[in-house]
Every structure is written in structure tokens, then in C-alpha cells.
Amino acid sequence: MENIQASPGSGNDGVAKSGWINRALNFIEVVGNRLPDPAVLFLLLMVVIWVLSWLLSGVSFDTLHPATGEAIQVNNLLSGSEMARFLSGMVTTFTGFAPLGVVLVAMLGVGVAEHSGFINAVLKKLLAVTPQMLLTPMLILVAIVSHTAVDAGYVLVIPLGGVIFYAAGRHPLAGIAAAFAGVSGGFSANFVPSAIDPLLQGFTQSAAQIVDPAVQLNPLNNWFFTSASCLVITLLGWWLTDKVIEPRLKNVAIDGDKEDMPAIHELGGRERKALYLSVAVMVAGIVGLVAWMLPETSALRDAEGQLASFTAPAMKSIVPLIFLMFIIPGVVFGYAAGTFNKSKDVIDAMSKTMGSMAYYIVMAFFCALFISEFARSGLGTLLSVEGGNLLAAMDLPGPVTLMGIILLVGFVNLFVGSASAKWALLAPIFVPMLMQIGFSPDLTQAAYRVGDSSTNIITPLMPYFPLVVVYCQRYVKGTGIGTLVSMMLPYSLVFLLCWSVFLVIYWSLGIPLGLQASYTYP
Template sequence: MTEEVQKIKASLPERILASVERTGNKLPDPAVLFILLLLVIWVLSWLLSTVTFNVVDPRTRELLVINNLLSGAALTEFMSVMVTNFSHFHPVGVVLVAMLGIGVAEHTGFINSGLRALLGITPKWLLTPMVIVAGIVSHSAVDAGYVLVIPLGGVIFYAAGRHPLAGIAAAFAGVSGGFSANFVPSSLDPLLQGLSQAAAQIIDPTVVLNPLNNYFFTTASSLLIIGLGWYVTEKIVEPRLQNTILDGNLSDLPTMQALAPNERKGLRAAGIVFLFGVIIMVVTAWSVDSPWRGATGDLTTGDAPMMRSIVSLIFLMFILPGAVYGIAAGTVKSAKDLIDGMTHAMQQMAYYLVIMFFIAQFVYAFGKSNLGVLLALQGAAWLKALAMPSYITIVGVVLITAFINLFVGSASAKWGLLASIFVPMLMQLGISPDLAQAAYRIGDSSTNIITPLLPYFPLVVVYCQRYVRNTGIGTVTAMMLPYSVTFLVIWTIFLLLYLFSGLPLGIQSSYTYP
């Protein structure tokens, strides 16, 4: 084989990623893109509203009907809920409240000094897995990873002299690409288990699933995702970014100079406040009748005040130590300095808010039209009609879910639709609800990081623009595509190997039914 041919072969992945980036960046601005998608949804809903689909909606047990969003009633309803679509859109409040606290911590220098102290004791070669692990663990705190871990990934890499976009990519891969890989139980576990159990009881009313029915598999998967993410970051993504010039506002980002005496004093004071806050949380949550616990006495269920207060706790976790740091280090002279930090953080979020307004309207229209339901149910019906061997069927569940995930982002909403089809279908083939759920979780995670329809995707674009101003949808998609493909392929193979090994998927779980 000639050297020229070897060079061409070696450059093929790079040429593919470059093509994805160029094509993606030719797309309209994200806000405009969602306006166009909203128009497409309106037109499709009008065209398909006259078509009769032989598909039963599992929510109503009736034939699925596509709602015409261009009817007079639908348009007037859309106008009446436009404001609440935006103001009640979950990612908006999550991001803004967390950023208020983070803004203070950043403005006073707390984050800057804290990261420099952390980098001083962390080997440079361990930064990548450390960021990915932080992203994976953040799943226990609902959406905290999107507003906390991902931007910090960029800052940590920049402070260590590495490309900040690689840090953002590694963090995004851990937070979203490895969404269902976690060794710490989260509210997602009982949520998916409840939907799987309800679907299984369509066939067998006696079926009862354990909320941790995938726990052993997700724990093993977390090790897999850390390893894969580490490799992809350092061997594919970061080398490709070396020629990407940083032209953003980098003046307030940390560098690796030694901590000054006043900074050390501020960190000690902030650390004491943070430790005191943790002690208060542990003491108040310890008793079985703690007000932080849910109706079942659990701290991690979806209805537990502890889980519902995660964003508020992030706000306090940054604003209180950040303020104390500023006072002790002398970077805060008055309360106005704290307000200035919040104001600066909100100024950085202006573009994000514009995008979120149009995403909120798109999400409302997509759900109202029932087009997402149709897509999910038709895909599941197609898989059932193929009647493939069980292990091939499991791969099909992963791939169908991964494809649908490009259009329907919510894990609970998607599984709520697909479980009622996949779980009974697979049970009739001798495949357990536990295994069906595990396959779903792989597909649901792997393509999160390459779809602009993920509500937090534009936020990642904004994070990147802090360092590289012309970052667009194509830049982030091309950056994350190696993770997505690697996770999807290797994680699916890992599930099959796990299946053939006979290792338990989780607590009180099985591979077969009955």
C-alpha cells in the first residue's frame, strides 16, 4: 500500500467530520432553524390530519389522529399559550436560576481560584476522565450537568492549557451521551421502571419490576463510557481542534499561575461555608421523616423535595461560597458587586433566551400535533413486523430508539410511548422488560449529543461561542459525532456481550420472560 493511499485512508474520518461541520454550519441560526421547523410541523399536521392511520395511541387506546395546527381553533390556542410555552419551558428556569449563582461565583473569582487549586493537585492526564465522571454523576441531580459540568469542562481544559472545546465535548459526552450510564441511582431509574412495569402488565398483570432493574448494567456501562469518552476526546476530538483558533472573550478565564495569599484566604473561608452547608443538608435529610424526602421516604425519587430542589441548591452552592470568597479575598466591596455578577451572567444568556423562545414553541407544536407519537409508534410497528431473532431484535430496539431520539428528546415521554409497544412485543418473544428497558436506554443516550432538537443543545453552542465566536450547529455536531457513533456501536455490542455472559442486569432482573 502506497504512502499516498495510507494518507487518504487516515484522513477519511477527518474529511467526513469536516463535511458534517461545513454542512451543519450552513444551516440557519438556531433560532431561525426552529422557526422553520415550526412551519414544517404546521404544514405536515395540516397535510396528515386528513389521513387515517391504523395505529392505536397507547395514551387513549384509540386510533391515533394527527391534529391540524393550521385550523382556526389551533392557531388561536397557539397564540393564547405562546407566553406560557416560553415561561414554563423547563430548561429556561433551570439554566437562569443556576446561572445567577454561578455568575456571582465567577464574578468574585471563586470559580477561577477553585479550579486553579483543583488543577494544582490533579494530574493533567486525568483531567479528561475526571470531567466525564463528573458529567455521569451529575445525572443524579437531574439537569445540573448541563448548566454546571459542561461549561466547567471548557474552563478546566483552558486553565490546563488544553483546548476548551475539547473539555466541553468531554463533559457533554458524559452528561448527555452517557445519560443512562451511572453508578449512582437517580430519579431516572424509577421513572423508566414505572413505565416498563405498566407496559408489562398489559400482558401479565402480575409483573413487578425493581426500580434498580438495570443498576448493574448501568454501573458497568459507566466504566465503558468513561473509557470510550477518554479515548475519543484525546485521540480524535482534541487533535482535530488544535487548529481551531480561540477568538472569544478569554480575559476572565483562569490561568495556571499560583494562588495569591488573598485567594487562598478566600478559598478557605468559602470551603468552610460550603462544608457547613453540606453538614446542614445531611443533618436535615438524615431522618426517615425528613421534609426533604418523598412520600415513600426516598431522597432520589422524582417527587422528593431534594430532587425538585436541585437547581435551587446549585444556586445556593455557588452564591453563598462565592460571596464569602469575595468578602474574604477582597474582591467584593459591596452588595452591588454581587448583583453585578448576576447581571453579567444574564447578559451572557441573552442569545440563549432568544433561542429558547422559539424552541419552546416548536416543542409545544410538535407534541400537540401528535407527529412525534406517530413516528415512535410506526417505528416500533415496523420492528415488530420484521420478526427477527431476539438478539437482532434487541439491536433493532436500540437503533429505532436512537433514530427517534433525534426528534423526540424527552426520555420519559419517548419511553412512555415506546414501552407500551416494545415491552409487550418483546415479552411475547421471550425477552424480559428489564432487557427491553436496557436496550432503550442505550439508544436514548447515544444520539442526544448530535441533535439540535435537544433543548440544551443550543446552550452548548453558546458555551463554545465563549471561546470560538463562529461556533455553529455544525461545529458542535461534528465535534460530538465521534462520541455518538462510538457510544452507539460499542455500547450495543457491550449489551450483547453482557447478555451472553449471563451477568445480572440489575436487582431482581432477568433476561427472559417468563
């Protein structure tokens, strides 16, 4: 790692600060990489959870669950019945691990598109029309917009970030970091409405109705704020990638296997024609899909005629649609360009892709078991509710309270990854509490979204974190948890601080948060 240092008394504060930052990040990387392999780490953490659940199961807590009103009880996972449940459910816990199916199905299609040369051809064209200085913000913006397609960013945009930077002669890990920051760190910054909007709004409205049963909230009650946040996250991510992250990676050798490392080659005449044909097929597919969605009676809509709800077949079909939107043009390109000559070539491309996912599958097994056991123990619920009660007892001024909520949510996010699960627990605490001091449910939800996004990228407990480690290892074999955490920590801290300040300024200027949204209650 590059370690810029300044001699005492040199007066070069900028360099000195850079040296201090680099030393701190390098320390985090070294310590983090001394941790066990991620799969072993999840196994050890699960054992810790078992022991803690046994020690605390006999303790009576006065903390009440916000949804049920009953005292929270820690379950002893080492009891005979709980261990029997763990063993009998081990297979279904693994196969039911949501990110596993999402990743594998999407990667089957992406793998065909990659090995046929279709992705390389598209990226070559993309690089030709994108100025070098705008490569970073373009990648971050695409990563942010990918939230609309649920988890597409994790399986598509993040690995492509490495490919794009590598093809442009820049360090691929910087591209992965920029894309990861946009996809996960800027999860709540998007100008395109997505299914997460009505999901969070539903929890917020239910919590608000504890105080006022007549409260009704618009699903896009934070849309204006999240749209404006898109610009903030893009600019912050751009500066961090080019000025902080990439300089640190300057002396990190790229030692991945050349055969497994994606590359972009010059387009020949046949490849150029194949690209135009495959893109035409993809566009035709998108047009056909839109035409299928448009009618109010479309089978892709839910019972109320909505496309963006979680019950709508369109939202449930995002991953299969990603699979089709890559495998079809990938196959067309392969046959047209001559990289595929028979059907077995397509199957071989899928097999190679699944071969590269073997390490992730092993990590996913232990990750799924740990997350399941942590949830069953009740420790996550206890941690979330106790933190919320502590903040309520402080009785801080409005802006300070708002910042405190953001920081608390960011901390809880290190242990409980699901945005909906956390808000289901915290909304009944925060929303009624802040309504009592004049904060609207819309503002409280906006604060939650800032905290929920900012620390996604530094917690190994985030289900897709091991997958990003695998992406990095394609280029730098020695990449570990510490490498990724130290690389993403500047994004997390800067996003958390600047985004929080941006919300307070946004609030003080009275700019609308979203549709039918307010800042005050009543």
C-alpha cells in the same frame, strides 16, 4: 481544521483513515454551519410542522396509540382553533419551558461563584492534584455523576469542561465536548442511583402488566448495568477526546472576547485563605443538608419516605440547591478575597452572567414554541409508534432485535428529546412484544436506555443543545450547529455501537442487570 491526508500508496492506513474521518467531519461541519441561526432554524421547523400537520390531518391512520388504544390522528395546527390556542399560550409555553428556569436560576449562583473567583480557585487546586494524563477521564466521570443532580451537568459541568481544558493549555472546545459527551451522551451510565431510575421503571412495569398484571419491577433493575457502563463511557470518551476530537481542533483559533472568557489565575495568599474558608462553608452546608435529609420524617422526603422519587421535595429542589451551594461560598470567597466589597458587586456578577445568557434566551423562546407545536401535532407520536410496529413485524433473532430497538430509539431520540415521553410511548409496544419472545422487561429497558443516551449529543432539538453552542462561542465565535454536531458525532456513533455490543456481551455472560432483575420472561 486539521486535515491529515496520506498520499496514495503510502501504506499508512492509520493516517489515511484519519484523513477520511476528518474530511467527513469537516463536510458535516461546513454543511451544518450553513444552516440558519438556531433560533431561525427552530422557527422554520415549526412552520414545516404546521404545513405537515395540515397536509396529514385529513389522512386516516390505522396506527393505534399504545396507551389509549385509539387511532392516532394528526392535528391540523393551521386551523383557526389551533392557531388561537398557539397565540394565547405563547407566553406560558415560553415561561414554562423547563430548561429555561433550570438554566437561569442555576447560572445566577454559578455566575456569582465565577465572578468572585471561587470557581477559578477551586479549579486551580483541582488541576494541581490531577495528573495531566487523567484530566479527560476525570472530567467525563464528573460529567457522568452529575446526572444524579438532574440537569446540573448542562449548566455547570459542561462550561467548566471548557474552563479546565483552557487553564491546562488544551483546546477549550475539547473540554466542552468531553463534558457534553459524559453529561448527555452517557446519560444512562451512572453508578449513583437517580430519579430517572424509578421514572423509567414505572413505565416499564405498567407496560409489562399489559401481558402479566402480576409483574413487579425494582426501581434499580438496571443499576448494575448502568454502573458498569460508566467505565465503558469514560474509557471511550477519553480515547475519542484525546485521539480524535482534540487533534481536529488543533488549528481552530480561540478568538472569543478575553473579558468574557473564563480564566484561571495563580492563587495568592489571601485567595488561598478565602478558598479554605468558602470550601469550609460549602462543606458545612452539605453536612447540614444531609442531616436534614436523613430522618425518616424529613420534610425533604415524599409521602412514602423516599428521597429519590420525582415527588420528593429533595428532587424538586435540586436547582435551588445548586444555586445556594454556589452563591453562598461564592459570596464568602468574594468578600474574603477582596473581589467583592459591597452588595452591589454580587448583583453586578449576577447581571453579567445574565447578560451572557441573552442569546440562549432568544433561542430558548423559539425552541420552546417548536417543541410544543411538534408535540401538539401528533407527528412525534405517529413516528415513534410506526417505527416500533415496523420493528415488531420484522421478527428478527433476539440479539438482532435488541440492536434494532437500540437503533430505533436512537433515531426517534433525534426528534423526541424527553426520555420519559419516549418511553411512555415506546414501552407499551416494546415491553409486551419482547415478553412474548422471552425477553424480560428489565432487559428491554436497558436497551432503551442505551439508544436514548447515545444520540442526545447530535440533535439540535435537544433543549440544551443551543446552550452548548453558546458555551463554545465564548471561545470560538464562529461556532455553529454544524461545528457542534461534527464535534460530537464521533462520540455518538462510537457510543451507540460499542455500548450496544457491550449490552449484548453483558447479556451473554449473564451478569445481573440490577436488583431483582432478570433476562428472560417468564
